[in-house]
Amino acid sequence: MPRPLVRIYTDYKSPYAFVANKRLFELEETRGVELEWLPYTLRVAEFMGTVEERTPHFWRKVRYAYMDARRYANAQGLVMKGPRRIYDAFYSSVGMLFAQRLGIFRPYHDTVFRKFWSHELEIDDLAAITDVITACGGSVSEFEAYVNGSARVEHDRIIDEAEALGVFGVPTMVFNGELFWGGDRIDMLIERIERPETIEAALGSRHRKSV
Numbered sequence: 001m002p003r004p005l006v007r008i009y010t011d012y013k014s015p016y017a018f019v020a021n022k023r024l025f026e027l028e029e030t031r032g033v034e035l036e037w038l039p040y041t042l043r044v045a046e047f048m049g050t051v052e053e054r055t056p057h058f059w060r061k062v063r064y065a066y067m068d069a070r071r072y073a074n075a076q077g078l079v080m081k082g083p084r085r086i087y088d089a090f091y092s093s094v095g096m097l098f099a100q101r102l103g104i105f106r107p108y109h110d111t112v113f114r115k116f117w118s119h120e121l122e123i124d125d126l127a128a129i130t131d132v133i134t135a136c137g138g139s140v141s142e143f144e145a146y147v148n149g150s151a152r153v154e155h156d157r158i159i160d161e162a163e164a165l166g167v168f169g170v171p172t173m174v175f176n177g178e179l180f181w182g183g184d185r186i187d188m189l190i191e192r193i194e195r196p197e198t199i200e201a202a203l204g205s206r207h208r209k210s211v
Contacts, residue, residue, distance in 0.1 A: 004033045004193060007174040009040035009167050012092045012123050015069035015080060017171045018113050020183035022076055031193050037105065039093030039155065040162050040170050079118040092123035094151040095133055098143055104136040
């Protein structure tokens with residue numbers, strides 16, 4: 001019998017996506033769901049504006065957000081250092097898609113998050129992401145061919161589909177057409193998963209798509 005599907009949109013440069021990973025992976029073990037991980041590469045300038053446009057109020061909010069995320073990180077024994085600059089996470093995002101096809105998603109995913117937030121990895125450096133892929137068992141030539149080939153079209157299609165659903169930030173979980181934004185919504189997501197009628201609807205939807 002197919003398991004209920006939870007789609008997760010994430011971005012390696014999001015502190016809140018980083019600290020939500022543990023509970024999200026636990027859903028597979030404790031709730032019997034299937035997780036589908038997809039990139040939602042945040043365009044920082046689009047929703048935060050340029051550095052010159054940011055007000056003192058904005059920076060107070062940013063400092064608090066990182067402090068708050070660091071609390072969650074510390075509770076999990078994770079290292080979280082503040083980002084050194086603004087990053088374009090495209091290479092790391094398409095690395096996620098490539099790793100899934102090779103069956104090396106979890107080691108890739110964990111490595112990229114851990115190394116980025118401990119300042120050991122530049123996620124917008126193709127060579128650095130390629131090193132992670134190869135360390136996890138992937139091929140340099142195949143990954144570079146993907147990056148230079150269909151990766152951009154696939155990446156942008158996923159972003160467009162996410163925004164059509166209403167996604168605007170990460171982590172965002174989608175279950176049975178309903179969106180849950182942020183790690184603090186995981187309990188609400190679990191409540192929806194445990195509703196018998198919701199599970200039945202989700203299973204029925206997946207069955208109809210497979211026939």
